[in-house]
Amino acid sequence: MKLVLKQYITAHRTAAAALSKASGNMSMRSLPVLIVALVSTMILASCNKYLDKQPDNRTTLDNPTKVSQLLTSAYPAADYISFCESLSDNSGDRGYATQGSLDPLINENAYKYIDYPSNISGSSDNYWLGCYNAIAAANQALEACNKAANPLPYQAYKGEALLARAYAHFMLVSLYAKTYNPATAATDPGIPYVTEPETQLLKKYDRKTVAYVYDMIEKDILAGIPLLDDNAYQVPAFRFTTTAAHAFAARFYLFKQQYDKVVQQADLAFPGSTTINYLRPWNTVYKPITDLDFRAIYTKSTQKANLLLATTGSTWARDWTGFRYGLNANIRIAIVKIPGIVNGSLAVDIRSYGASGQMKGLNKFLENFIYVQGSTQIGNAYIYIPLLSSGEVLFNRAEALVMQGNYDAAVSSLNTYLSTIINNYNPGTNNLTIAKALAYYNTSSTKDALINTILDLKRYEYVDEGMRWFDILRYHLPVTHTILDNSGNVVEHYDLKADDPRKVMQIPQTSQSQAGLAPNPR
Numbered sequence: 001m002k003l004v005l006k007q008y009i010t011a012h013r014t015a016a017a018a019l020s021k022a023s024g025n026m027s028m029r030s031l032p033v034l035i036v037a038l039v040s041t042m043i044l045a046s047c048n049k050y051l052d053k054q055p056d057n058r059t060t061l062d063n064p065t066k067v068s069q070l071l072t073s074a075y076p077a078a079d080y081i082s083f084c085e086s087l088s089d090n091s092g093d094r095g096y097a098t099q100g101s102l103d104p105l106i107n108e109n110a111y112k113y114i115d116y117p118s119n120i121s122g123s124s125d126n127y128w129l130g131c132y133n134a135i136a137a138a139n140q141a142l143e144a145c146n147k148a149a150n151p152l153p154y155q156a157y158k159g160e161a162l163l164a165r166a167y168a169h170f171m172l173v174s175l176y177a178k179t180y181n182p183a184t185a186a187t188d189p190g191i192p193y194v195t196e197p198e199t200q201l202l203k204k205y206d207r208k209t210v211a212y213v214y215d216m217i218e219k220d221i222l223a224g225i226p227l228l229d230d231n232a233y234q235v236p237a238f239r240f241t242t243t244a245a246h247a248f249a250a251r252f253y254l255f256k257q258q259y260d261k262v263v264q265q266a267d268l269a270f271p272g273s274t275t276i277n278y279l280r281p282w283n284t285v286y287k288p289i290t291d292l293d294f295r296a297i298y299t300k301s302t303q304k305a306n307l308l309l310a311t312t313g314s315t316w317a318r319d320w321t322g323f324r325y326g327l328n329a330n331i332r333i334a335i336v337k338i339p340g341i342v343n344g345s346l347a348v349d350i351r352s353y354g355a356s357g358q359m360k361g362l363n364k365f366l367e368n369f370i371y372v373q374g375s376t377q378i379g380n381a382y383i384y385i386p387l388l389s390s391g392e393v394l395f396n397r398a399e400a401l402v403m404q405g406n407y408d409a410a411v412s413s414l415n416t417y418l419s420t421i422i423n424n425y426n427p428g429t430n431n432l433t434i435a436k437a438l439a440y441y442n443t444s445s446t447k448d449a450l451i452n453t454i455l456d457l458k459r460y461e462y463v464d465e466g467m468r469w470f471d472i473l474r475y476h477l478p479v480t481h482t483i484l485d486n487s488g489n490v491v492e493h494y495d496l497k498a499d500d501p502r503k504v505m506q507i508p509q510t511s512q513s514q515a516g517l518a519p520n521p522r
Contacts, residue, residue, distance in 0.1 A: 068232065070141050071137065071160055072238070073133070075167075075387070076133075076171065077130050077312050078121075078313060079121060079314035079383075081122075081316050082121070082320075083127070083505075084469035085327075085466050087113070091326050092326075093484045096356060100318060107323040115506040115522070121315050122314065122316060128507075130312075134168045135168045135169065138161040145157060145158040146158075155229070159224040159240070160228065163240040163245050165195075165220055166252075169194075170248075170255075173190055173214070173217075177520075178210060179476075180257070182257060185211035189208075205516065214252075221248070224240075230243075237301035237307070238311070239308075240308065244307040244308040246265045246266070246268040246393075247388045249265040250396045250397065255474065263400050270394075276416050279390055280389075280390075280391060280420065283421060283423055285297075295317075295365060299365060299386060306389060307393075311383075312383060315381050316365060318381070326360075327350070328359070328360055329360060332360040335459055338459075339421070342430045343430065347422065350463060361464045362463050362464055364464055365385075367383055368382050368383065368384075369381055391458075392458075395454055398413040398414055402447055403447075411433065415431050434446055434449070437453050480494070481493075506519060506522075
């Protein structure tokens with residue numbers, strides 16, 4: 001196995017370099033490490049030869065092309081999938097020791113809901129740093145746009161920077177603060193919303209409130225969308241296009257529980273009935289292809305479903321099959337049974353890997369590698385992660401319609417999705433109806449039946465992508481993780497109750513001590 005360097009040193013450079021390969025005109029950037037200096041003196045000393053070569057163009061952002069290049073670093077170059085999957089009910093005990101991971105405790109401690117300070121790929125602390133590095137790049141770009149003598153050529157990049165800044169802050173507040181609640185958001189501690197480039201290393205920050213962070217995110221979204229220009233990018237799938245921006249806005253308003261705006265933004269992303277043209281081709285293109293071909297195609301920029309891709313320093317592509325705690329046989333059964341609601345079966349089933357029969361999943365990610373200059377053995381693993389996809393737009397719109405009581409329209413949207421995942425789909429046989437949903441979930445509440453349908457369909461769509469955790473947060477779902485002995489008997493329980501404070505990721509210890517941020521309660 002190739003040696004993977006610490007992602008917290010080079011995460012933003014990994015993103016820029018990978019996108020340079022994709023578009024042909026990107027350059028690698030040196031950005032300030034925001035909030036805290038998570039890189040220790042010892043690590044810096046050992047990497048001096050490598051770090052001495054980093055360019056720094058912060059003082060020469062004097063044309064739109066340079067600002068565009070900088071913005072390739074304005075997307076989190078860190079992986080949230082590893083810890084979000086381990087935390088969620090998509091993970092169970094597979095019954096074997098973790099293999100191939102840089103640090104098995106990344107998986108184990110998340111599964112046991114134990115705070116674990118670590119800056120390596122796949123850790124919560126690393127994702128925090130990745131988001132704030134992205135915010136630093138966005139703020140640097142915004143400063144250049146605002147100071148330009150002729151601002152007009154910079155407008156598209158200003159819009160992108162605002163959306164990128166909003167996205168990174170949204171992910172931070174979703175993971176490191178309580179989920180938005182209109183009744184408590186004005187008092188719940190948020191995360192620092194940073195709007196200026198850093199000028200000092202260990203600046204003190206104020207967390208303020210969840211409501212404040214949401215207000216700032218909305219302000220950036222609304223200011224940024226009108227400025228976007230899809231023609232400004234050579235590889236639009238890696239940048240905030242207007243479609244991606246509306247998709248993000250739909251997610252934001254769903255979390256904020258403003259359902260009319262969810263529908264509005266989803267319709268702007270996909271006007272009329274065009275959504276079907278952008279959904280993943282599960283029962284056509286994906287159905288016959290091999291596992292190798294599947295992972296090669298799933299995160300390609302040419303896949304219409306991928307509305308926004310990020311190049312993220314991550315070993316998830318190799319580690320997920322080696323983790324002890326992950327999707328196992330029992331959890332697979334719970335996920336793939338959902339087509340039974342419409343008397344159908346999945347065109348692409350969750351697959352088995354290894355000899356134990358307990359390693360399940362969908363191999364969605366193809367690992368790429370950027371080598372350190374002059375080396376063929378040392379470098380950085382990265383994968384492309386779909387930050388926003390067409391399926392989520394459909395699900396968010398359907399959920400908002402249910403919350404508005406527009407059940408028939410929601411069912412119609414869900415049938416559009418079902419037509420892409422059911423094997424040999426036949427509308428007469430496989431269409432969802434309210435009666436089928438009520439019977440399947442054994443409830444008299446149409447609202448509950450349809451919400452459960454949406455959450456279960458999303459659970460399948462986003463297997464091994466970390467998205468299930470956000471629905472657990474929004475709906476305050478309990479999770480129970482168990483540890484098995486060699487005979488398969490349960491010997492330990494780890495219960496996460498509906499409003500358990502451990503659902504909120506802990507603020508990194510260095511951010512607590514050096515940036516003055518209060519920890520989250522435990």
